[in-house]
Amino acid sequence: TSNSSDDDESSGGGGNNAVSANDDTGDTVTIGFSAPAADHGWMAGITEAARAEADKYEDVELRVAEGTNDVSTQISQVETFINDGVDAIVLLPFDGAALTPVALEAMEAGIPVINVDREFDSPFAARATVLGDNYGMGVSAGTYVCSQLGDKPDAVVAEIAGIDSLPLTQDRSQGFADALADCGLDVDNRVAAEFTVESGEEAASNLLQAAPQIDAIWNHDDDQGVGVLAAIENAGRDEFFMVGGAGSANAMRAIQAGDSVLKATVIYPSTQAADGVRLARLLAQDKSLSDLVEVEIPRQIVLNAPVVTEDNVDQYIDTAFES
Amino acid sequence: MAGPVGRNLGLVVALVLLCIAGVVTAGDRFADIDNVLTILRLASVIGVVSIGMTFVIIGGGIDLSVGALVALSSVWATTLATQQMAEDTHWIVMVFTALVVGSVAGLVNGVVIAYGKLVAFIATLAMLAAARGLAEIIANRRTQIVQDRDFVRFFSGDVLGIPTLVIVFALVSIAGWVLLNRTTFGRRTFAVGGNAEAARLAGIRVQRHTVLLYVLSGFTCGIAAVLLMARTTTGSSTHGTLYELDAIAAVVIGGTLLIGGRGTIVGTVLGVLIFTTLGNVFTLNDLSSSAQAVARGVIIVAAVLLQQRLVTGSATMRTPRSMSATSGGPAGATSGGSAVPGGPAGDGPGGDPTAP
């Protein structure tokens, strides 16, 4: 199944509101889109979802800059969009704070900026913000672990983080730690991978050696999770359960099948940028969110980070990204 | 032999072709002055680093730690303490801090390499890991925001329409050119990189000079950190990721030999501009990033081949040891890891670097 068909369905779901005039073709708008390098599945899913979303509208021309993890390069991409006079910019910054000045510049130039995923540090830098909830993700994972292990105060909890130098990773870990603390648990072993299958396998292999007995693992990212599961299988370990993160289709299928240690995953929506594109289009065309009474697009939308388990997986699997 | 343009003819042609491609595919949007400034602004940060790298490579070394040093300098210059001090006095304190941190780290590199006799590749790779780790620890993995508005205003402003960043880059390039071509320091750099033993026997203090080269590279990293701080209003341990590869690529495509002893600042600047313009043209044309990667690979190869053909073609009269080049140039071909066969530098291509 390709992602775009998934998205069609999802937009079919979300498209209930599209019966409104919002989906009518309006003035053609050019939207600039810039995101970090698609060096892992979730980020690739982001860009792809954004493109797919734009394809659905005849009146949207999406200009996608090469994904980059160098803030300087990303800044220049936004500058290029400003020079170009695009109608709106959807920006998933590699580092929110670092991209703030250029976003401000765009706003000052009259180009609405939709900030996705990693927040700017100035409220004036974006017209609207679509956020995944990284801290909330950690909290959801922690709460789920608590719910399973709450009665075992000396349970061993391990964490496989994503790229450690990213603030979002810090947020997730913080949320996780906070939630665990609520039920008297803490993280006993923590390793960091790099959002890739391979790094996940490597980190997990070492982790399993470091901790001979584990009760629960939270793995930040389902992409690297494929590798983590491979490592677990190789080591022949199954005394614990694992919670994933991001919510890839792979992970959900594994949860559905129920034959691995992966019992749950916390969704971190990969459709944020697609939402951003929609908002950008509406903004550029002076439309509003049809399901809201409010005539203006809201300033901030924080997406939920629900826990997907065997019980509710059917509900989410269709919108999951393929990694 | 041949002026800088002649020697870098291929690069100039490649850049012009690239610009033509830009104009054809993106029209006014490319040729727009704002767009040109955008390209130059982007080129500034990596460009400054590449100038320092040019010296190190001509001097026979390599510096893999530049990206990490940019990160470390930017983080150190934006700690609460530094910013507090800057607020109490003047933002120049932040600039100063960045430059000192970069230079000192470069000093460590240099001492370990020259006196500890470690291979530069390993020593600076170790510094890469250590400096980035240190930056993370200092910043506690958070992005640190520059509070001083004056600092940002100064560096992100412009003079007569030319962004300060670009002016800094131009100044650094000119200073680099003068230093390399018009001073004893530059002359010694060529000597040390060309034949360290001969340089030593000619009375040059090779070790001390080596140290200075790495300090210089660290210093340019400090400058780059300042520019990046101005551009992003932040200091962060993720700044400068993979700058080492970008800088080395720009230097090498600019005709500087990886084995040292030969290279030009002009070539490096052109190399930086080619890479930056390439990215800009791609963005204007909305290419998917995978396709961009493929195209980038092909274009790099094409540009270097062009440079070789043009320079060796027009310069057969100037290229002495064309022996290996004509006869199937094996020396260069395989010491390719280090030598530039067919010599993009245009002088002495394929000159067997290992023959005595």
Next chain:
Amino acid sequence: MAGPVGRNLGLVVALVLLCIAGVVTAGDRFADIDNVLTILRLASVIGVVSIGMTFVIIGGGIDLSVGALVALSSVWATTLATQQMAEDTHWIVMVFTALVVGSVAGLVNGVVIAYGKLVAFIATLAMLAAARGLAEIIANRRTQIVQDRDFVRFFSGDVLGIPTLVIVFALVSIAGWVLLNRTTFGRRTFAVGGNAEAARLAGIRVQRHTVLLYVLSGFTCGIAAVLLMARTTTGSSTHGTLYELDAIAAVVIGGTLLIGGRGTIVGTVLGVLIFTTLGNVFTLNDLSSSAQAVARGVIIVAAVLLQQRLVTGSATMRTPRSMSATSGGPAGATSGGSAVPGGPAGDGPGGDPTAP
């Protein structure tokens, strides 16, 4: 001179120290057989790549594209079409595909470098970009799961308790050792890297040999892709990220000169083991990744210094033209980008690399 152990004494000592550190800090968890096998399994993939890299570097080149080639091979070998074919016949088809893709990409590298006379650094950097882009396009940026259970079972299984991965690594190492030290091909690799002009005058077809070296490197990337597919049960365009730096670091720390002409397989294997063990010990001690980075940098420098001191210390009587080494070794110190001053390889440190 001196057996492989003697020559790599410093590395062996470094590894032993590391193991002692592991035992002291993590006790049984480190010394556990499972843990040792984990280290070896992790070392296998990068180890295989490093063996190929050793040949390329001894031959005077460099291959920055290895990581991308691993990715491309793994993706190509796990496309629906390939997997379908494998299902219809035998999983060996997937292995075969990976090896062929790696070798052909290596062939392209080699031809561009040897006959196109491009610097290896630039040519393989271009291949890095292109191959990864191509991998992304083919995989459509998805992680492709290996469906064939037999394949996974075969490679992730073990023989007499030793994981197949480790056995493959051992076999590749032994084959590499024999090829380098006991065959004409190996002799010629040293010759081509040590003095390409002399090799040419001796009638060696230097260009053809160069091509073969890159094919060999591509081939090992194919093997590594197979191992990685087994380890992760996937093919992905993100596989092998930054392998180029890891492999080069392992090779160089193992005493192979970046300018070519000198190096050992044993050193490379030790280099790989040191890096992998380091990561393992860090994880067992639950070090933060930033602290790991700093420690890693310091330990790398320490290990190489140790290697130099130990080997040159015990070998002063064997190193004749040590002029530069004893008197403050500048030659090596600055050609540090390329030469190993004080020669971790233990043979002829400071021996002026340009002397015949």
Next chain:
Amino acid sequence: MRGIVKEFPGVRALDGVDLDVRAGEVHCLLGQNGAGKSTLIKVLAGAHQPDAGQISWDGAPVTLGDPQAAMSLGIATIYQELDLVAGLTVADNVFLGRERSRFGLSRPAHANRAAAELLARLGHPEIRPTAEVGQLSAASQQMVSMARALSQDARLIVMDEPSAVLDGEEVEHLFQVIRDLTAEGVAVVYISHRLEEIRSVGDRITVLKDGRTVATGLPARETGTREVITLMTGRTIEYVFPPRRPLADPGAAPLLEVADLSLAGRFAGVSFAVRPGEVLGLAGLVGSGRSEILETVFGARKATTGTVTVAGKRLRHGDVAAAVAAGVGLAPEERKSQGLLLGEPIYRNITVSSLARFARGGFLSAGAERQAAQEQADALDLRPVDVDREVRTLSGGNQQKVVLARWLLRDCQVLLLDEPTRGVDVGARSEIYALIRALADRGVAVVVVSSEIPEVLGLADHVLVVADGAVVASAGAGELDEHRVLDLVMQGAAPAAGQGDAA
């Protein structure tokens, strides 16, 4: 070979050269530095492709597209620049490109044995086949090249200045090998700048000048030295040493004083003093440690004990820069690897040690620099005249002049010259002798190392004979003759064997 033409960018190295070599003869190729001798034999070896001309072998025209083609015809070449792979063993180098293998596996034992046989035949059984070539002395390396050529069972062996790094005894041995070869019908092309060698081993002579054949087929023994020199240079040159003049001030304090200098494991207890205007010669066999003495005096190696004093000031051990600052200059033995920045223009090579003179505040005045270099080049009659040419394209003799020019420009008080005339033709040689003498007359203290005993005797005021790392005799040049020196050298060498260049 008929009408061979080879052009390099900017240079017509060969301009219609004819050469014919008969089986069983030693054909000597003569010519000044840069005449094109090496280029010619590289064409013959298939290493260069001629731009025009015809090569015939056994009467049939052949094309030598690459070195392998030449080798397969039976042409073996010993190149002027020792083209060996430093990192490989002696045996590997001997058989490089023609390795024997079984089932794809090499046979080191077999190769070692064969290499040992060849080296023994060359009179150098002490060179171990398993030794790394980079560790050997230049002379031993030359032997490895010889062994390489012998191993090819060639019908024509070309030797480009094989004797340059050999001392008298070794040269004699080489000649014996050459005679054995020719007796078997092998033809030899022999290049040397030492005319007396030509006379003793050569059969016929071909003289090159500026890339053209000026004479070919002259009988070696019957042609007079003067005639040959005239052919080579186009003028008559007295192959003599300039007259010594009495020291202006015989009682002057020594400019360079070396006392009890030692370098562990190499030489010990060396003492000497050189007064201004004096030329001190160091004679000895190859490998006796003369180069190392010079290098240690210069600070390029760190002395274990002893002192070096220049004009009353003690030099710090192991500090070249300090020595240079004190006015000491060294023209090293290995010109290319130790003396020259090959990729840089001539003028930069000349000025590299005097940069401070052309700099104000670190900034160079390029004009003054180039002009000063040009003056030196003109004074030494350097060719080409263009000081912007890369040094690597110069012939050996002219490269040597560049190194000398460097120290002349610096106005050195003490000049250490290690084999200053190696690979230098007769014309240039006389010039260099005159130059050395002129320097001495200007008050410079000169130390000369040479493997040619007549050269040391003719040039120096005072001679030290070095054997096995020790000074075995010290005498005025007039008190010694060639035989006496040889005797001293041999006596000194005999007892302390095992430390020589056996490596």
